Amino acid sequence: AQSVTQLDSQVPVFEEAPVELRCNYSSSVSVYLFWYVQYPNQGLQLLLKYLSGSTLVKGINGFEAEFNKSQTSFHLRKPSVHISDTAEYFCAVRLNTGFQKLVFGTGTRLLVSP
Amino acid sequence: DAGVTQSPTHLIKTRGQQVTLRCSPKSGHDTVSWYQQALGQGPQFIFQYYEEEERQRGNFPDRFSGHQFPNYSSELNVNALLLGDSALYLCASSLTSGGVSPLHFGNGTRLTVT
Numbered sequence: 001a002q003s004v005t006q007l008d009s010q011v012p013v014f015e016e017a018p019v020e021l022r023c024n025y026s027s028s029v030s031v032y033l034f035w036y037v038q039y040p041n042q043g044l045q046l047l048l049k050y051l052s053g054s055t056l057v058k059g060i061n062g063f064e065a066e067f068n069k070s071q072t073s074f075h076l077r078k079p080s081v082h083i084s085d086t087a088e089y090f091c092a093v094r095l096n097t098g099f100q101k102l103v104f105g106t107g108t109r110l111l112v113s114p
Numbered sequence: 115d116a117g118v119t120q121s122p123t124h125l126i127k128t129r130g131q132q133v134t135l136r137c138s139p140k141s142g143h144d145t146v147s148w149y150q151q152a153l154g155q156g157p158q159f160i161f162q163y164y165e166e167e168e169r170q171r172g173n174f175p176d177r178f179s180g181h182q183f184p185n186y187s188s189e190l191n192v193n194a195l196l197l198g199d200s201a202l203y204l205c206a207s208s209l210t211s212g213g214v215s216p217l218h219f220g221n222g223t224r225l226t227v228t
Contacts, residue, residue, distance in 0.1 A: 004156075041221070042221050042222075043118070043204055043220050043222050044204065044217075044219040045219070046217070046218070049214075049216055051214050090156050096214075100170070101162065102147075102149075102159065102217060104158075105156050106154075106156045107154075
């Protein structure tokens with residue numbers, strides 16, 4: 001079975017500072033990896049995904065993530081955050097075969113202050 | 115192009131009652147998945163429907179059941195409600211054919227059981 005660990009429940013950061021949200025996964029087989037963002041009282045929006053190929057993946061809103069197979073990590077980064085980036089961020093994994101569910105981490109709350 | 119729509123947005127029920135939640139997938143999508151998100155947690159997979167059949171199920175009791183209609187819309191039914199069923203229920207749609215299709219989420223139905 002797959003699992004996802006988001007090491008930080010909350011990350012406070014000042015506006016225009018860089019940020020990294022950490023994600024580690026566990027799986028005995030190949031997986032696809034995703035980052036979703038959830039704003040208050042809304043559903044989840046896809047930020048970016050890793051399926052195969054280049055390990056550096058660029059997403060929306062200036063976010064990027066790097067897949068590291070040896071460390072089973074998929075950390076999310078942004079070089080300069082805005083107040084509007086304040087939200088809950090979820091890392092998720094799924095197997096790369098068939099009808100496979102997404103397994104989510106517990107989320108990291110990014111708090112951007114002026 | 116309408117995204118995933120869910121109804122109702124909020125619902126209050128009493129223990130022991132039954133509830134039905136509804137979901138219309140994004141235009142062009144044929145697969146619907148349901149997730150339960152308890153407060154402060156990541157979404158947990160309930161089940162997935164494709165071609166009007168349940169294709170995969172998570173670790174949820176039989177009190178949770180679903181249905182997919184010919185127009186790809188879906189319902190989630192929960193019987194004999196417990197206080198612990200209080201959560202945000204998220205519907206997600208995707209396209210099964212043509213490679214890996216990321217999930218598109220609706221804004222959810224907030225269910226409160228008293």
